[in-house]
Amino acid sequence: MYDVIIVGAGVSGVTFASKISKYAKTLLIEAQDYQKEIPIRTNIFPEHNKPFIKEELDWNNKKIFPHPHTTSNYMSDEFNGVIDSKEFGIPLGNISYTENLIQHLINQFESQGGIFKSNERISKINRHNDHLEIINLKGESYNSKLLVLATGSRGFELQRSLGFGAPDSYAGVYLHLFGDESKINENLDYNYSFHINPKISINGPFFFNKGVERISAGYLGEKHQSKEEIISKLEKILKNYKPIQSIVNGLSYNISDAVVGEISKHPIKKYSDDRVLILGEAAGIVSAFFYEGLLPGVACADIAANTLKPLFEKGSDFSGTELQKYDKEVNRVLMTYFKNGNAFEYLIYNESSSVKNLWRLYTKLLSENRTCRKYIYEAYINHDLSKHKVANDRYVGEKLFGMLPTLSKVSLSPKFLKAMFLL
Ligand SMILES: Cc1cc2nc3c(=O)[nH]c(=O)nc-3n(C[C@H](O)[C@H](O)[C@H](O)COP(=O)(O)OP(=O)(O)OC[C@H]3O[C@@H](n4cnc5c(N)ncnc54)[C@H](O)[C@@H]3O)c2cc1C
Structure with missing residues (x-):
């Protein structure tokens, strides 16, 4: 057991595995074959993630964090709304080679006595009075006092x-482009570029995340968009979309390496029940506008480990009532910050003809208004997101509204009012 x-x-x-295995006999099961390869991912790892995983990681480990994240570009066809950490202080966070981060945490987990099985898909779970039975595709079963689903x-x-x-879940696609370090730096000034064009997607951004000898490019598309369709559109964008040609030129890539997967958002109602917890993206805890999913992943893991430690110590039977503390804490820590994503999602991710213009004005606002840039910087580096200042988001919203031409002000004021209400 x-x-x-x-x-x-x-x-x-x-x-979560690297934290809980210090106190509990733990088995970690993964469907993909990690012995063969952990798929490469170049991600944005903001400073505000760090309090949740500070004991497990060394920020100077270049294999995991090849360089600091100093610049983000919120980019339209006309303006670069650049948040440059040098304007305000410390870096915005790190760029992470997430495959190395995952491998490092698995090593730590195993060194603490945890057992890891990859290339094994769980297909069924049976509940019993005092334990759960977890069954894989081959029909083999394992028993456990507690089950944690971190299935994305x-x-x-x-x-x-x-x-x-x-x-809710949407299709996403990403691909790595490769070049030597100097070519990558020549082509792309910013660690992170976030671009909205409703012709690419009305549900999410097109992005570039810059590593050392690689860049990850991709976009978040429609619900149920087919694999063929989303990859073929990515190929067309990389080949023909003017605003990004200077970034892509001279880098090598193989479109057949594009990775397609679902990504979720809009949290489900509850994340715990008798003897079961759900972590991160599986619970839809991904920010609704930026699709930030590493923060909820590490935050849920930390909160779950802190909730469970005293329960293990007292020999708990992990009732739903005892586990509710996890839900409350996840909501307390993350949901104030998530409000800005909800408001922005409502304003920007839709089919209205005003979207392109709104995004252009937002990028112009960031390029011109230091206070707006500072507020975004502060959100990146905030080590206590439960105290995220919603008033700052309101300020940015009001400034954006103020930039609209008079006629748009009239037509868009109900939308802005509702977005402000979501804050
Ligand atoms: C294109 C793209 C770019 C992104 N970039 C960023 C970024 O830069 N920064 C950021 O913060 N967020 C980013 N995100 C979001 C973020 O990557 C995810 O939200 C986060 O990694 C989710 O982590 P997770 O562990 O909850 O789920 P996952 O990473 O999806 O892990 C779930 C795991 O469970 C396994 N699994 C599922 N079912 C079973 C089963 N039945 N049996 C066994 N194993 C199973 C899967 O194989 C998978 O490995 C991005 C997302 C996409 C799609």
């Missing part, structure tokens, strides 16, 4: 079978 079984070895699952957007059937909801 295990104390804990974790299904899913993405950032949420491995962070790929385990909705499992969570539904236990009576949980499933979040």
